[in-house]
Amino acid sequence: AQSVAQPEDQVNVAEGNPLTVKCTYSVSGNPYLFWYVQYPNRGLQFLLKYITGDNLVKGSYGFEAEFNKSQTSFHLKKPSALVSDSALYFCAVRPSSSGGYQKVTFGTGTKLQVIP
């Protein structure tokens, strides 16, 4: 069965410092990987995805993520955190197989708190 682990419930970082939100996954075959952000009482917003190719993926709002196949990880990063980045972040995985329904599995979320 596929799964996603976000080992940290909360990450605190000072404004201007680099941030990392961790994600590891388990899936049969090659993965498609996604990061979403959720602000309070709002839906999830798509940030970036990994399909194939370059292991470093760039997304919205200055975020990027690094795919590491050997470590089955897809950590979210940003060089300089902003207070407005404070939100709940979700990692998600689905198999890259085509045909039929391919389930998306979400992690439990990591709350990012950027301290002014």
Add this chain to the structure above:
Amino acid sequence: DGGITQSPKYLFRKEGQNVTLSCEQNLNHDAMYWYRQDPGQGLRLIYYSQIVNDFQKGDIAEGYSVSREKKESFPLTVTSAQKNPTAFYLCASSIFQDLSNQPQHFGDGTRLSIL
């Protein structure tokens, strides 16, 4: 602007009552989904639909029902059989399901509470 509209934003259910959550999209997406979000548990799939007049159970379908009579609409009914309905409900859609590298687009949710 295209998007997903969920209504109402807040909903209260009395004992023994069925309630229906609305989800409408104008993105021309084929696939639609309902998720339940509880604190610390991430998103759990209730139902999904890949095409009009067809839908499938997700991981936690018991106590819920859906319909997909139009491409744009995917309402969720929380029945009295769902004993713990208090949660944040999210509707999502995506372009044709087989294009599994495409992200899902989410509405802003409905928060359901028991009176």
